[in-house]
Each structure stands twice: as C-alpha cells, then as structure tokens.
Amino acid sequence: MNSISRRTFLGVAGAGIAAAGIGVPFVSGIAGASSTGKVLPSRVPLPPPFQRRLTLPPVLLPTRSDATTDYYDVVQSVTRATILPGLTTKLWTYNGSFPGPTIRSERGRTVTVRHTNNLPVPTVVHLHGGRTPQDSDGYPTDYVYPTDMSYYDRHLRHAHAGSGHDMVTGGDTRQGMRTYTFPLQQRAATLWYHDHRMDFTGPSVWQGLAGFHLHHDDEEAALHLPAGDHDLPLMITDRSFDTDGSLLYPSLDPTLVNQHGVHGDYVAGVLGDVMLVNGTPWPIAPVQRSTYRIRLLNACNARRLSLRLDPPPPSAITQIGTDGGLLVEPIHHDHLELAPAQRFDILVDFSHYAPGTEVTLINDYGTAAMGQVMRFVVGGGSPQAFRVPAQLSTIPALRPADAITTRKFDFRAGDVNDHDGWLISQAPFSPDSIAAHVRLGTTEIWQLNADFHHPVHIHLSPFQVLARGSGGPGPFDAGWKDTIDLRPGEQAKILIHFDGYQGTYVFHCHNLEHEDMAMMANFVVS
Structure with a gap:
C-alpha cells in the first residue's frame, strides 16, 4: 500500500466486504493495488538486468535408499553468497544454497528428510502441496530448535517466540534435529518446501529458507515431456538490500526471537525492489530452438505477478499443470497471474524464434525494473518443436x-x-x-x-x-x-x-x- 496510511487502510478494510459487490474490487484506485504491500527500497544501487546467467538449484541425492524409501539429509545453516556485484549477502539456507537443493521423488516411494538446524533460531519445515501426515506437515509450533541454543537463550524474553505455545511433536527437536516423513501418495506435481515457524515465516523465507521438491509419477512419464536441461524450475522472489549487501527486512525485533511482526505499513506485506530468479537478479538464460518445460513458482512474500513473454511465442504460453499437478488438457494463455505460493507448469516453444532473439519474461504487475523478470536468448541450430498431447491427465470433478x-x-x-x-x-x-x-x-x-x-x-x-x-x-x-x-x-x-x-x-x-x-x-x- 503505497498511498494510504495504515489506519486508513484498516478503516477501508473494515467496511470492505459490506461495501464490495460480489467479485468486484473496491480498492482499484489505490496505488500498487496489484499487490497488497509496500515496497522496501534498497540502499544500494540496483544491478543492471540481464548480466548474469541463470543457474538451477542443485539436485539433492539420497544419503541412502532401501526397497521403499529414499533418505535425505539437509543442514540448515548461515551462508554468505554473492547476489549483488561486489557484495556478499548473509543467507539462511538449506545445505548452503539459495534456493535450497531440489528433491526429486517418485510416487510409490517414501521420502524421509532429516533436517539439522544450525541456525540461531527455531525452524519448522513445511512441504507445500504435500499430502502429509500431521507430524511431518510442519505445524507452525512443531519447532526444530538450534543445535547451539546460546543465541536463542540469550535473547529469549518470553515463553516462546512471542506466542506462548510450544507443541513440539516427533523426535528430540531440542537437540536440533528432526526427521520428516513424506509418503507422497499423490500425483506428480511441482511442490516446494519452506520454513513455517509461527510468527516468523516471513523473515525466515526472506532470508532464504525455500526450495523445490519435484514429484513424479508414471502418468507424467508417459507424456515424455521435455526433461533434463529442458526442464527449468524457476523460483521467482523479490528482495531488498542494504549498503553492505545484507538483506533488508523491517522486523520489529531484529533478533527474530521475541516480538514478531514488521514496522508500519509493511504489515500489509513486504515488497522487494530486486527481482531474483533462483537467487540471481534478472538473469539471462540461453535456450535452444525447441520446447522447454518451465515450472514457475511465485516465492515472493507478498508480491503478485502477471507474467508474459515479449515477443510472445506464436503458439502462446501452454499451461500443462498447476499447484496440484497436470491439467486434464493444455490451456493456452497470453499471460499468467501468480499469487504468492502458486505454481504454473508451462511449455514454451522457442523453435519459432530466429536465432539470437531475446525473449524477455515481463511482469505487468511491476513498475520500472520490477516490470522485468529475466531474459531468454535463443540459440542457433535446427528447430525441434514438441507436440503437446491433447490429453494430459484425468481429474475427477468434485460435485x-x-x-x-x-x-x-x-x-x-x-x-x-x-x-x-x-x-x-x-x-x-x-x-x-x-x-x-x-x-x-x-x-x-x-x-x-x-x-x-x-x-x-x-x-x-x-x-x-x-x-x-x-x-x-x-x-x-x-x-x-x-x-x-x-x-x-x-x-x-x-x-x-x-x-x-x-x-x-x-x-x-x-x-x-x-x-x-x-x-x-x-x-x-x-
């Protein structure tokens, strides 16, 4: 909310439902109304776009496997990385990377992930989109405490993290470790995992605690969709940076131990002014003249996205999946609207572009630099288009x-x-x-x-x-x-x-x- 005070915001909101016609927005005149939130300006010059190459998160290999289960180990730790030129940024990470490592799973095989918390504060892991038993779903107060409690104990002034509740279940999490079990008896889908600690999810995810979990099944495999380096998971996030390269976030309590929440109008949502894709600002990605499967994840705290390609592909953007996996049949769009946490699985045919064409992913809900996300550069060679199946899946309609x-x-x-x-x-x-x-x-x-x-x-x-x-x-x-x-x-x-x-x-x-x-x-x- 860029143009009204918080108290005015609350006053309007209190009358909102009564004043609004069904399905009709009543705040369309408010500046920045495409997202509920306020931009947090960086204190460092923003890097020029399209200078650094897109990278993909590393794929995590199992520590071991048996007849039914794949076992993974993840360490949550503080890491320093170069995001802005010439500066380093302190991040909270899964296995030292932002985004965290990608886990790939197959239906019919259980996945267990043992998380060790080497961060200074408690954490909780939620597999977003997972069909998961309660004790592994990441209930907000199922804390995994730090292996080293000195920082937390030194700053703790209340019963727990400002909530007064402590309903830890499943293992001795006081010792900094917890094993999550995911049966994954569900359809192939683009899932993701992130921190879910009560009262502090916003700053924890902002500092880097998010990663992909790509789940597969036989139905998906039978479609022979683009795979390997033609399967691009893209985590889109916005962040803001201080003069030393550190992340800015308007926490009421910078220790992230006691008082939760943010200052002033940021209660409406924190919007960054640097667009990151897989942790890189406004990256560039070389692509071949063929069809790519692109998994779009809006991992922003509060920013909504309206995405399109410029110049547009002749065959439009082909949506093949959503949060819960494959659609019944492909849907063609000229743009896609994604709220935070939503995923869209799309096919983009680059075979119709001439070699050397620069194709920019545009965000029409953004202004200035935030109106661009990344750029694809089409290579040479013979075009190789992919024929999209007319039927993708069978979904029983709920009545x-x-x-x-x-x-x-x-x-x-x-x-x-x-x-x-x-x-x-x-x-x-x-x-x-x-x-x-x-x-x-x-x-x-x-x-x-x-x-x-x-x-x-x-x-x-x-x-x-x-x-x-x-x-x-x-x-x-x-x-x-x-x-x-x-x-x-x-x-x-x-x-x-x-x-x-x-x-x-x-x-x-x-x-x-x-x-x-x-x-x-x-x-x-x-």
Missing part, C-alpha cells in the same frame, strides 16, 4: 451435490492484541482454537471472502475452484489447487475433499506478513 456442508471464512484486516494485524472470521490465530472440524473422506464447500489481496493456502487436501462471485472459476483456476488468489472485495467458493490423514492442520494467507500477523486458522480432520 457440489456431494458437499455435506458449506463453511464461510472472512479474510480481513483487524486488531491483534491492540496491534494492526490480519484475521480469519474476526479471530487471530491460536494453536488452541479450531475453526473447523471435518470428517475424513467427506467433501465440503468453503466460501472465502476477502477485503484485500489474500492468497489462501490450505494444507493437506487440494481443492477445485467452484466459483468467483456470481460466475464460474477464473482463467487460472483449472485443475487441483492448494492456493487460491483472492482479489480485493472478492468472494470465491472452493470444493475440498478431505482424504489422506487425520490430525490438526492449518489454512492461512500466504502473504507471509499477513500469516505472521495472525491470518491463520486450524482445522481438525477426524
């Missing part, structure tokens, strides 16, 4: 008639302990409060109402979008989703079939500043 109940949840700004914050149905998050009790194996309709932009993420069970306002799903709502992009003043309905596992899970806004400022709730599957 509204099968829903046993409809629940309504409002996502809007409000006061949290006399501070500006964000609420779900007038309530801030508490591990002790349950917003919904659902029965395993049943289907429900959830109606979600928004005041401002809220990317709503639901753990455990993917969903299908039933309606936006008085119409049907939007142009980017096809397939199985785990995150829906709610627009200002919008009402949406989704169908969820709760299967997999019993236990306590959360749903929340994936604008990470909203999440940290209490926009999260529990649901129990029994």
Whole structure:
C-alpha cells in the first residue's frame, strides 16, 4: 500500500466486504493495488538486468535408499553468497544454497528428510502441496530448535517466540534435529518446501529458507515431456538490500526471537525492489530452438505477478499443470497471474524464434525494473518443436451435490492484541482454537471472502475452484489447487475433499506478513 496510511487502510478494510459487490474490487484506485504491500527500497544501487546467467538449484541425492524409501539429509545453516556485484549477502539456507537443493521423488516411494538446524533460531519445515501426515506437515509450533541454543537463550524474553505455545511433536527437536516423513501418495506435481515457524515465516523465507521438491509419477512419464536441461524450475522472489549487501527486512525485533511482526505499513506485506530468479537478479538464460518445460513458482512474500513473454511465442504460453499437478488438457494463455505460493507448469516453444532473439519474461504487475523478470536468448541450430498431447491427465470433478456442508471464512484486516494485524472470521490465530472440524473422506464447500489481496493456502487436501462471485472459476483456476488468489472485495467458493490423514492442520494467507500477523486458522480432520 503505497498511498494510504495504515489506519486508513484498516478503516477501508473494515467496511470492505459490506461495501464490495460480489467479485468486484473496491480498492482499484489505490496505488500498487496489484499487490497488497509496500515496497522496501534498497540502499544500494540496483544491478543492471540481464548480466548474469541463470543457474538451477542443485539436485539433492539420497544419503541412502532401501526397497521403499529414499533418505535425505539437509543442514540448515548461515551462508554468505554473492547476489549483488561486489557484495556478499548473509543467507539462511538449506545445505548452503539459495534456493535450497531440489528433491526429486517418485510416487510409490517414501521420502524421509532429516533436517539439522544450525541456525540461531527455531525452524519448522513445511512441504507445500504435500499430502502429509500431521507430524511431518510442519505445524507452525512443531519447532526444530538450534543445535547451539546460546543465541536463542540469550535473547529469549518470553515463553516462546512471542506466542506462548510450544507443541513440539516427533523426535528430540531440542537437540536440533528432526526427521520428516513424506509418503507422497499423490500425483506428480511441482511442490516446494519452506520454513513455517509461527510468527516468523516471513523473515525466515526472506532470508532464504525455500526450495523445490519435484514429484513424479508414471502418468507424467508417459507424456515424455521435455526433461533434463529442458526442464527449468524457476523460483521467482523479490528482495531488498542494504549498503553492505545484507538483506533488508523491517522486523520489529531484529533478533527474530521475541516480538514478531514488521514496522508500519509493511504489515500489509513486504515488497522487494530486486527481482531474483533462483537467487540471481534478472538473469539471462540461453535456450535452444525447441520446447522447454518451465515450472514457475511465485516465492515472493507478498508480491503478485502477471507474467508474459515479449515477443510472445506464436503458439502462446501452454499451461500443462498447476499447484496440484497436470491439467486434464493444455490451456493456452497470453499471460499468467501468480499469487504468492502458486505454481504454473508451462511449455514454451522457442523453435519459432530466429536465432539470437531475446525473449524477455515481463511482469505487468511491476513498475520500472520490477516490470522485468529475466531474459531468454535463443540459440542457433535446427528447430525441434514438441507436440503437446491433447490429453494430459484425468481429474475427477468434485460435485457440489456431494458437499455435506458449506463453511464461510472472512479474510480481513483487524486488531491483534491492540496491534494492526490480519484475521480469519474476526479471530487471530491460536494453536488452541479450531475453526473447523471435518470428517475424513467427506467433501465440503468453503466460501472465502476477502477485503484485500489474500492468497489462501490450505494444507493437506487440494481443492477445485467452484466459483468467483456470481460466475464460474477464473482463467487460472483449472485443475487441483492448494492456493487460491483472492482479489480485493472478492468472494470465491472452493470444493475440498478431505482424504489422506487425520490430525490438526492449518489454512492461512500466504502473504507471509499477513500469516505472521495472525491470518491463520486450524482445522481438525477426524
């Protein structure tokens, strides 16, 4: 929010749902309304775009494997890396890289990941999009404490991280280690993992705790999609930098131990002014005259993206998948809109471009430098196009008639302990409060109402979008989703079939500043 004070913002938000027509934004005149948040300006000159080559995150190999399971080890540690020319940046990393190493898994094989926390504060790991038992889902207070507690104990002034709750389960996490088990009995999909610590997810992810988890199955393999160096996972993030190259973030408590939250208008969301793709600012990527599979992940804390290619490919952008895996059939777009945490799996045919053509990935929701993301440079050689299958997958359509109940949840700004914050149905998050009790194996309709932009993420069970306002799903709502992009003043309905596992899970806004400022709730599957 660039042009109004926080108090004005709250006043508008309080009247939002009542004042808005169904599905009609009521804040379209506000500057920067494509994202709910405020730009945090860097204090160092921004690097020129398209100077450094795109890199892909390293693929993590199993420590060992047996007949049913692949075992991985990840160490969370402080690392220094060169992101801006001539400067080094301190990062919190998985295995020393940002993004963290990519884990590739196959349906039918269990994955276990042992995380060792060598960072100064507790962490929590969530496999976003994973169909995961409760004890490995990354509940926000299932802390993995540091191996060295000296920093944490020295700064700790409250019961725990400002929350007063400590419901650690599964292993002696006080000793800095936890093993997460992922059965991964689910369709092939572009998943990702990131920190999920209660009250501090925003600064932890901002400092680097995020990575890809690419899950595969036989249905996907039968399509013979572009693979190897033609399969490009792209994690798009925005960050801001201080004069010494360190990351800027407006935390109320720079120790990230006690008081959570951010200063002033940044409660609405923190927007960076440097665009990173796989940790590199505005990179350049050479491509052959052939078809590439590109996995787009919006890993920004709060920034929404509207992406297109310039010049556009003659065959448009072909979407083949979304959060929850393959679509039934390809969908052609001239642009894609991604809220934080959403993924789009696309095919781009570079065979029609002349050698030497520079193709820029544009962000129409950004201004100045943030209006560009990266650039592809087309090489020579004979064109080799890929024939996209007309049928990609089979997805059973959930039926509204099968829903046993409809629940309504409002996502809007409000006061949290006399501070500006964000609420779900007038309530801030508490591990002790349950917003919904659902029965395993049943289907429900959830109606979600928004005041401002809220990317709503639901753990455990993917969903299908039933309606936006008085119409049907939007142009980017096809397939199985785990995150829906709610627009200002919008009402949406989704169908969820709760299967997999019993236990306590959360749903929340994936604008990470909203999440940290209490926009999260529990649901129990029994």
